[in-house]
Amino acid sequence: REIGxxxxxxxxxxxxxxxxxxxxxxxxxxxxLAKATGTFSFDFTTFDWSSTNYLERGWYMPPDGLSQxxxxxxxxxxxxxxxxxxxxxSLWGLILPIRKALNQYVNVxxxxxxxxxxxxxxxxxxxxxxxxxxxxxxxGEYSGQGxxxxxxxxxxxxxxxxxxxxxxxxxxxxxxxxxxxxRPRKHLTMVTKSNAQxxxxxxxxxxxxxxxxxxxxxxxxxxxxxxxxxxxxxxxxSMDTIVATNLHADILTDLAAAxxxxxxxxxxxxxxxxxxxxxxxEPIHGSAPDIAGKGIANPVGAFWSAAEMxxxxxxxxxxxxxxxxVEAVTARGVKTKDLGGSEDTNGVTEAVCxxxxxxx
Ligand code: ATP
Ligand code: MG
Numbered sequence: 001r002e003i004g005x006x007x008x009x010x011x012x013x014x015x016x017x018x019x020x021x022x023x024x025x026x027x028x029x030x031x032x033l034a035k036a037t038g039t040f041s042f043d044f045t046t047f048d049w050s051s052t053n054y055l056e057r058g059w060y061m062p063p064d065g066l067s068q069x070x071x072x073x074x075x076x077x078x079x080x081x082x083x084x085x086x087x088x089x090s091l092w093g094l095i096l097p098i099r100k101a102l103n104q105y106v107n108v109x110x111x112x113x114x115x116x117x118x119x120x121x122x123x124x125x126x127x128x129x130x131x132x133x134x135x136x137x138x139x140g141e142y143s144g145q146g147x148x149x150x151x152x153x154x155x156x157x158x159x160x161x162x163x164x165x166x167x168x169x170x171x172x173x174x175x176x177x178x179x180x181x182x183r184p185r186k187h188l189t190m191v192t193k194s195n196a197q198x199x200x201x202x203x204x205x206x207x208x209x210x211x212x213x214x215x216x217x218x219x220x221x222x223x224x225x226x227x228x229x230x231x232x233x234x235x236x237x238s239m240d241t242i243v244a245t246n247l248h249a250d251i252l253t254d255l256a257a258a259x260x261x262x263x264x265x266x267x268x269x270x271x272x273x274x275x276x277x278x279x280x281x282e283p284i285h286g287s288a289p290d291i292a293g294k295g296i297a298n299p300v301g302a303f304w305s306a307a308e309m310x311x312x313x314x315x316x317x318x319x320x321x322x323x324x325x326v327e328a329v330t331a332r333g334v335k336t337k338d339l340g341g342s343e344d345t346n347g348v349t350e351a352v353c354x355x356x357x358x359x360x
Contacts, residue, residue, distance in 0.1 A: 007040070008042050008043070008315075009042075009072045009073045010044050011045055012077075013076070013078065014048075015049070015077065015287065016287040017079055017289050018078070018287060018292050021299075022079075023076065025299035025303070026076060026302040029299075029349060029356070032353040033356055036357055037315075037317075037321070039318075047065075047068075049065065050080070051081065051084065054093060055085065059093070061094060066101045066102070069102065070277060074312060075098070076282070076305070077095065077281065078282065078287075079286050079287040080287065082287060092144065099138070099270050102277035102278060102280070103274065104277070105137050105273075106134060106172060107249070108308070109249070110131070110132050111129065111130070111133065111257065112129065112130050112260060115330055115331035116330040116333055119236075120261075121233065124259075129260055131236075131239055132179055133242045133249055133252060133253050135245075135246060135249030136246050139162075139168050140163065140247060141160070141162045141247035143161060146160045162197075164199070164204065169207045170211065176190075176243035178215075183240060186218050187240040187241060188221075188241045188243065189240075189243070190221070190222045190244070191225050191252065192223075192224065192245070193225050225244070225251075229252070232255060257284055261339055263301075264298025265298060266285070267281070267282075267283055267307070268308075269308045269309070271312070281312070285301055296344050296345060298336040298338050298339060299345050299348055300336075304326065307323050307326070310322060321360050325359055328359070329352050336348060
């Protein structure tokens with residue numbers, strides 16, 4: 001009996017704003033990729049969980065939302081957040097519960113300058129900026145612990161408690177060391193603020209140096225987050241793999257994306273390395289209400305995230321082909337305005353689809 005091509009079941013959550021535009025573009029490109037390879041296909045299921053949903057019905061996800069997601073091989077996420085809903089409501093309504101419930105404790109964010117694009121840093125060549133930022137994705141400053149008392153008075157007090165546990169620090173460190181080890185330079189920079197924050201950050205330092213001897217081929221160093229921002233701008237070439245806390249890496253990766261050309265190109269993978277739950281892939285940018293629905297959002301970050309998803313579900317060759325197609329298109333100058341081009345979302349998407357037919 002003939003067995004058909006492998007089917008990867010993907011849950012799509014376009015969310016808000018340009019999340020909708022770029023998810024549509026990513027699905028189009030993924031379908032073209034599957035068609036061109038002929039060896040696998042995708043079965044997409046779209047969930048309309050969004051701020052519109054929240055404003056109309058009072059919830060982002062239905063009560064069984066998380067268990068629905070568990071049935072898929074991977075999750076593709078657009079963006080969440082809308083001006084009519086406070087950001088802490090939308091983040092805690094959708095993306096943060098998914099990351100936590102599905103044990104996606106690592107967030108991987110590669111940063112490179114793609115062909116045909118350039119860094120805003122003067123004289124920064126493509127080979128000068130190639131980072132892999134590993135973000136702790138389960139606790140730290142985004143643990144959600146704390147509270148507010150004496151609300152609406154001049155004595156209001158709010159606490160925002162950061163939580164750092166040995167278990168979570170050890171697992172993110174092992175992931176980061178292995179990631180550093182897999183790259184040619186084998187160089188890992190750990191970022192903290194352990195001079196001013198004397199408990200959790202000191203524990204990060206301690207565990208980092210406990211674990212380092214298990215990876216003798218990896219060169220290590222530690223940096224304070226403030227100094228790190230300066231170094232990223234002034235000496236990008238001096239770093240390779242970077243590991244940082246939830247908050248610090250959130251900020252550093254926006255900076256990294258801007259330094260690599262645009263926030264519109266940067267991808268991210270929320271991984272459960274145990275593979276017991278589906279991992280989730282999303283561009284790092286948000287819903288960008290200012291350009292939502294105009295058809296001008298840069299879809300490159302969405303395509304790169306899609307490529308990372310394709311790699312995670314085991315289609316490595318197809319993932320490489322997708323990135324090759326994206327870079328062939330940017331190299332020809334087919335780019336959106338944020339990268340200095342004049343194409344719209346659709347123009348870039350169609351160019352990538354055509355390129356895939358040619359190269360796969
Ligand atoms: P979040 O809180 O979800 O991180 P944010 O408020 O930080 O979102 P983004 O939505 O990431 O902000 O966007 C910041 C600005 O960057 C937008 O206003 C938009 O102009 C630009 N931008 C973001 N993504 C893209 C994209 N894909 N293409 C073009 N411009 C973009
Ligand atoms: Mg942001």
